[in-house]
Amino acid sequence: MKCRVCRAAAVVEVRRHNAGFCRDCFLAHCRNQVERTIKEHSMIEPGERALVAVSGGKDSLALWDLLLQLGYLADGLYIGLGIEGYSDESAVFARRFAEERAARLVQVDLPDDFGFDVRSAAAADHRVPCSACGLSKRHIFDQATLEGGYDVLATGHNLDDEAAVLLGNVLHWDLAYMARQHPVLPSGDGFPRKVKPLVRLGERETAAYCVLQGIDYQVEECPMSAGNRHLGYKDALNAIEERSPGTKAAFYGGFVDKAAQLLADIGEEGREGLHACPRCGSPTTAAQLCAFCRLVERATGQRRRRLPVSTQ
């Protein structure tokens, strides 16, 4: 197979583009796709400071590398989730990446800074671990972005992630969630701007990007994610994609272009009744404490502690 751009030997194919790329042209393809996404959705303005949520996995490290390569100001945020046999190793990948590039990595540790881990919190709050994990991460992402004075939070969600989430939302006709599934969530109501610059790239592409850029990442999956519904949706979509390349991009891309606007009113309704949590100040629709503060209280029997994020 020859590179579509320069006719050298290809090392990776991207079937939905009906293309093979050599190493250099593939890396350029990834940069171009991300820059195009950022510009099209006004994700990050020149001079703005971005905080990148990094886990040590392929998507978040590829994202951080791409943002730095494209010249954006981007610090990383790593959250230690206290998952045995997994979290410690993921931290090593995140730290090594940051050290190699002299990039700033903000580190928060659930056990050390808040006194709980995902598994114990889930049990105490009557949730499955994925729920406690997502709730904690989203809360800390928002708080760290605001308290650190960053203009925007960037996450490594790729095309496959978004297509799988969209499929799940459509299967259950969860219009409220669909209304909030957009590559950019604007700031306001106490939330920072949140962006997903990788949504034009599939998982094979972010993995290939890391391999070809020599970025070491954690290949192992979270031990608590095995058999979950999200992976089932991905399997289903990949079965379709194998036979009809381009389906995931048409599904998700078409939704963003044609359908998301129709749900804008439902998205507005979801933000009614927001007020500041009396304990931590973050926005919530809950009657009193926000869901995260309730989780911390149940998991530790204590008030939450402050995030170790300094303002610049």
Added chain:
Amino acid sequence: MRNPKREVEVRGPVGALALVRQLGYNREAVLVIVNGTLVTGDVTIAEGSEVEIRPVVSGGAT
């Protein structure tokens, strides 16, 4: 675990895409790395090569 590590021996030469299918994987869900280098599906893998079929699907934290 969703992606347990396992080692198999396969007789070469074999096409990269054919190997992926032979081992029961979906080509959309894996990368093929031969002797440390990423390869496309149309490449023929020689006998004696070390091949990594690397899953790319993340189900938890990315």
